[in-house]
Amino acid sequence: MNASTLIGIVASLLLLACVLLLSADTAMSFINLPGLMIVIAGTLAATFISYPLREVIRVVRIIGVVFQRENSYVEEDVRELVAMARLWFQGDIRAVERALGQTRNPFLRTGVQLVIDNTKEAEIMDLLRWRIARLKARELAEAQIFRTMAAYAPAFGMIGTLVGLVNMLQTMDAGDLAVIGPGMAVALLSTFYGILISNLICKPIAVKLERRTEQRLIAMNMVLEGVSLIAKRRLPSFVEETLNSFIANYQDEIRDPAEPLAGNEADNKSVPLNA
Numbered sequence: 001m002n003a004s005t006l007i008g009i010v011a012s013l014l015l016l017a018c019v020l021l022l023s024a025d026t027a028m029s030f031i032n033l034p035g036l037m038i039v040i041a042g043t044l045a046a047t048f049i050s051y052p053l054r055e056v057i058r059v060v061r062i063i064g065v066v067f068q069r070e071n072s073y074v075e076e077d078v079r080e081l082v083a084m085a086r087l088w089f090q091g092d093i094r095a096v097e098r099a100l101g102q103t104r105n106p107f108l109r110t111g112v113q114l115v116i117d118n119t120k121e122a123e124i125m126d127l128l129r130w131r132i133a134r135l136k137a138r139e140l141a142e143a144q145i146f147r148t149m150a151a152y153a154p155a156f157g158m159i160g161t162l163v164g165l166v167n168m169l170q171t172m173d174a175g176d177l178a179v180i181g182p183g184m185a186v187a188l189l190s191t192f193y194g195i196l197i198s199n200l201i202c203k204p205i206a207v208k209l210e211r212r213t214e215q216r217l218i219a220m221n222m223v224l225e226g227v228s229l230i231a232k233r234r235l236p237s238f239v240e241e242t243l244n245s246f247i248a249n250y251q252d253e254i255r256d257p258a259e260p261l262a263g264n265e266a267d268n269k270s271v272p273l274n275a
Contacts, residue, residue, distance in 0.1 A: 002069050005208070012200055035160045035190035039197060042156030047149050059145045066208045074219050077105055078243045081226035084112055085239040088230050107131060107220055111227035121231040128227065132220050136213060143209035150202035157194020161187045222246040 020030050048056060080103050087095045096116060100109050107128070114124045164187025222243060229239045 002067055005067055008204065030189065030192070032186055032189040035157075035164070035186045036193050038160035038163065038186075038190055039153055039156045039193045042159060043149055043152045043197070046152045046156075047145065050148060051145055055141070055145065059142050062142060062209070063205065065212065066205055070212070070215070072215070072219070073105070074222060074247050077108055077219065077223055078226075078240075078247065080105070080108065081112075081223065081230070081243060082236060082240045085226070085230050085234070086236040088115070089233060089236055105223065108223045108227070111223060112230065115227060115231045121228065124231060125224070125228060128220075128224050132217060132224065135220070136217055139209065139213040139216070143206045143213070146202045146206035146209070150198040150206065153198040153202060154191070154194040157191040160190020160194070164188070164190065218246065 080099065084096050084099050087099065093116060096112065100112055100116075103109050110131075111124060111128055114127070164184060168184055168187065225246075226239060226243050229242060
């Protein structure tokens with residue numbers, strides 16, 4: 001399981017446990033099925049109205065991505081691109097084709113195959129950029145569905161609040177305290193459920209999917225640059241250095257962090273120039 005997701009789930013359960021056990025005499029005080037059903041059913045209904053059925057079903061299937069460990073294959077792609085660049089620079093087309101048959105990255109495979117087929121570099125770049133744009137649009141649309149649900153949930157929480165208040169006001173004239181209590185519970189807990197579902201479930205999933213898309217786009221742009229360099233027949237060493245810059249972790253792109261100077265060197269640094 002994804003480590004950060006696991007930590008978030010544990011922290012959420014601890015938060016809810018503190019709320020349920022420490023803020024009320026009994027945990028049942030925060031359980032109200034009518035209010036919860038208003039929020040969940042209303043949010044799902046509005047989501048199905050807003051989006052085509054196939055998109056909603058696809059989003060349900062990818063929820064598992066949030067719980068999976070984030071595997072990065074960028075380093076593997078770099079090694080494969082550098083190896084293919086060497087073979088292509090040497091003119092060994094058969095070896096490049098054999099290497100393509102072993103790669104698991106379809107985006108990389110398509111780009112290098114077009115290079116082997118002597119396709120113009122501009123046409124290769126246009127096709128690969130179109131595939132990047134298509135993936136970005138599709139995955140951001142999936143994340144947007146969860147952001148939409150995050151906006152709907154508090155709204156239906158307010159609807160539950162209004163329903164509870166209406167029921168409570170209708171029974172106040174009769175003076176039936178046994179009915180006023182449950183009505184007030186629906187009014188207050190519906191808002192609680194809506195805010196909780198929005199900020200603890202829907203928005204975190206949306207952010208997680210968006211972050212995953214950003215990482216995938218970085219990897220695809222790295223492959224795009226590698227294919228471009230191979231098409232230009234750049235030196236394999238230059239290809240390797242360029243691609244490694246995509247995965248290098250620099251604390252600061254401008255200057256390395258300062259290191260403490262040795263004794264004599266520090267003394268020399270402190271002497272004024274006109275001394």
